[in-house]
Amino acid sequence: MKAQTKETQAAMTPSSAIDALKEGNARFIKAKMAGRDLLDQVKDTASGQYPFATVLGCIDSRVSAELIFDQGVGDIFSARVAGNIVNEDILGSMEFACKLAGTKVIVVLGHTSCGAVKGACDDAKMGNLTTLLSKIRPAVEAVKEPSNASERISKNIDFVNEVATKNVHLTIENIRQKSPVLAEMEEDGEIAIVGAMYDINDGKVTFY
Numbered sequence: 001m002k003a004q005t006k007e008t009q010a011a012m013t014p015s016s017a018i019d020a021l022k023e024g025n026a027r028f029i030k031a032k033m034a035g036r037d038l039l040d041q042v043k044d045t046a047s048g049q050y051p052f053a054t055v056l057g058c059i060d061s062r063v064s065a066e067l068i069f070d071q072g073v074g075d076i077f078s079a080r081v082a083g084n085i086v087n088e089d090i091l092g093s094m095e096f097a098c099k100l101a102g103t104k105v106i107v108v109l110g111h112t113s114c115g116a117v118k119g120a121c122d123d124a125k126m127g128n129l130t131t132l133l134s135k136i137r138p139a140v141e142a143v144k145e146p147s148n149a150s151e152r153i154s155k156n157i158d159f160v161n162e163v164a165t166k167n168v169h170l171t172i173e174n175i176r177q178k179s180p181v182l183a184e185m186e187e188d189g190e191i192a193i194v195g196a197m198y199d200i201n202d203g204k205v206t207f208y
Helices: 006-010 014-029 038-044 088-100 115-121 129-134 137-142 158-177 178-189
Strands: 053-057 076-080 106-110 192-196 205-207
Touching: 006 137, 014 053, 014 106, 014 192, 014 205, 053 088, 076 088, 088 106, 088 158, 088 178, 106 158, 115 129, 115 158, 137 158, 158 178, 158 192, 178 192
Parallel strands: 053 076, 053 106, 106 192
Antiparallel strands: 192 205
16 A cells, blocks of 8 residues: 555545545454555655644554554654643644645544543642643533542543543534634535544444
């Protein structure tokens, strides 16, 4: 499989970009990854890059977007931060990826058993992590059940996963609210902004 070119990128739509990621994940799950010469793709992309997707994922070592979507060199922009939250730097990176570099979709990718979400559920405090986790706390508060405080903790994995899902949705809202550039592109149909969850147990990505 060859690297993306200006022509192949231009031919893609937000919908076909999402389909390409879904197809890649299906290959990943079946352990039938596409044949690639990665060093050949390095050479192909030396003079320019034409990714078709931007993925905002968690720093978790088990959730590498390139691997779980079976993508090669130059196919996707991958932004990673604990808890897949956004700030000005990430928003600026996304604006570059979409407006200047031409990607067709932004995927906010959460995952099950997220350690950052667990920390937010437990209201953990530790250095700069405290500030980061405060950005996930709105998702904790938005999940109303269970109401018993003793069950709203990291040991309750069902609660953790509900919060992780809510956090994806709130991150998407933040992107639209805090980036007029991306919101306008989405409204004009130039890009799609979607959410997804990765299951660390089986490797499957579920799109919303």
